[in-house]
Amino acid sequence: MSAVRKVLVQGGGIGGLTLATALAQRGIEVDVVEASGPEAVLGVGLNLPNNALSALEKIGVRDTCLQAGFPFEPLVIWNAASVQVSAIPPPQGRYGSPSNTAISRPLYSGILRDAAEKAGARIITGATIWEMIEDGDGVEVELATWTGKRTPPLRRENAAGHRYDLVVGFDGVRSRIREHLFADAYTPRFTGFASWRVTMPRPADLTHIAFAMCKDVKAVLTPINADQMYVGLVTPEPGNPRHASSDFTRLLHERMRGFSGLLGELRDAITDGHQISYAPLEHLVVREPWFRGRIAIAGDAAHTSPPHLAQGAAMAVEDAVTLAAALQQHSALPAALHAWFTRRRDRALFVADMSLALLKQETGTELTAEEEDLVELGIPGAQARLAQEAY
Template sequence: MPAVDSVLIQGGGVGGLTLAAALAQRGVQVDVVEAVGSDAVLGVGLNQPSNVLAALDEIGVRQACIDAGFPFEELLLWSPASEQVAAIPPPAGLYGTPSNNAISRPLYNGILREAAERAGARIRTGATVWELTEDDAGVEVELATWTGKRTAPRRDGGADRRRYDLVVGFDGVRSRIREHLFGDRYVPVPTGFAVWRVVMPRPADVTHIVMALSGDVKAVLTPTSRTEMYIALVSPEPGNPRYERADFARLVRERMTSFSGLIGQLRDGITDEQYVSYAPLESLMVREPWFRGRVAIAGDAAHTSPPHLAQGAAMAVEDAVVLAASLDEHTSLPDALDAWYLRRRDRAAFVADMSLALLRQETGSELTPADLELLQMGIPGAQARLAAQSY
């Protein structure tokens, strides 16, 4: 008999929807609440390395993601003039091919949501957890209505209170569930850098992820379909500034002035009317158990990292499928959560720490002794380690 019969998941992103599908497929009653409503921006796109494709196969959506995305093998390094200087071959490991599959973020979320709902999970947008009350038998949850990106949730006056065996927060780096568990002991730390993303038509030459470094600015070209790609630009943004959305396109072009060749042509094609996303890069790693009693956190709520290994969202998916398996394999909830955390802790910490070390190295920031030790393996070594380990 599994450790739980009913679960509430706060957060309807990649990790939360994966967990919803994995649990519902096992017969667990699952509710998902997502704080942002129907006007939410889901993001631009991301890469799915082979380890996450294997995890997605556990909920039956691997092939759907490959069909919707752009599979490829090598990662390419270009000069600022858009000339290829190296190729990083995929590591041999446990997970097979394709080694990578880049996909539109809205399409990815749609595939996961369909899988979760098909399995019986109930998903409610525009709602968030207001209050949790735990006892030995379960968690009573009171929800609040989300009323807008810059307005506070509106309490539903106790009209929507439900009990669950477990509550899981896949609610991002500013997690309300993490705050419930730990107060202000863990808060995201700005790195002084940010990532800009712009969706564009895909040139025929962009058939792999391409990385190009010019000074302390890094451009990454990622093909997400036969017709589309996106540019991700990592740039220094000291002081964690906020900008007006109307200025995003101009600011991206200004930060790409040192690139030429194809990257320069793509830069010049960014118009003021295009959608550009901007997100400060922050670091957070909860280095103690990600649960207490019947409440747990996972994904970015527990560990987040710069995008330098393309493994952030992958770690959330791995968290989800391993948690579902652990809850299925143990009759005791404390045993299930403990086994899950011990299995995930070191792998997630490695991705967070290695990604941050790579960011510091690329940008000329001060390196710690721990950074220097990690950087000895480089990106190929880090990829090989992740590919050789079972999630």
């Protein structure tokens, strides 16, 4: 018998929707509370490495993602003049081909949302948890209306309480469930760098991810479908400034000024008409168990890293499908959560720590002794480990 009958997931992002689908497909009743409204802007694009596709196969959406995305094999390294200097072949391992598929984020979210709803999960948008009271055999939850990241939620008058066997916080890097469990013991640490992303037409010969460094600025081109790619930039942003969005085009041009060839042409083609997304890059790892009693955290809420292995969302979907499996395999909740955390901890924290080490290495930032050991592996070594190890 499953360890739970009714679960509340806070956060209907990549991990939360995957978990909701996996649980509902097992006959477990699931509610998802998601802060954003149904029309939320969902970002640009992301790469699904083959381990993510394997996890997505477990909820039946692998083929839909492959059809909607752009599969590719090697990663190609350019110099700042956009000339290829080397390539990283796909890692050999247990997850098969294609080794990568990049996809538009809105499309990916739509696929996951459809799957969750089809499986029978209830998704409540514009909402968040107001209060959770845990007792011996359940968690009593009151919901509130989400009013924004910097304003408190609005308590719903006469709102009925709901009772759950488990509450899971898949509520991202600023997780309020993490705060509920651990107070301020874990706060995301700004890495000193930020990411810029903009969707542009795909040149016909860009059939794989290409990246290039110019001093401490990294540019990445990722094809996401037959017509589009996204241009990503990782730049030093000392002091974590809050740029006005009206300055984005000018700042992006300044930061890309050292690139030439195709990257220079793309820079010159970026205008105020493009939608540019900017995000400070943060690192956070919860090294102790990701649960207390009947409340757990997963995905970015438990481990967030810069995108240097393109594995953050992959770790969230792996967390989700393994949590659903553990809840089904164990009849006692503590045993299920313990088995799940033990299975996930080393792999997810390796991705977070390795990604930060790669960012620091690429940008000439001083490494700790542990990070020196990690960067010895390099991207090929890290990819090989992730491809060979079971999640």
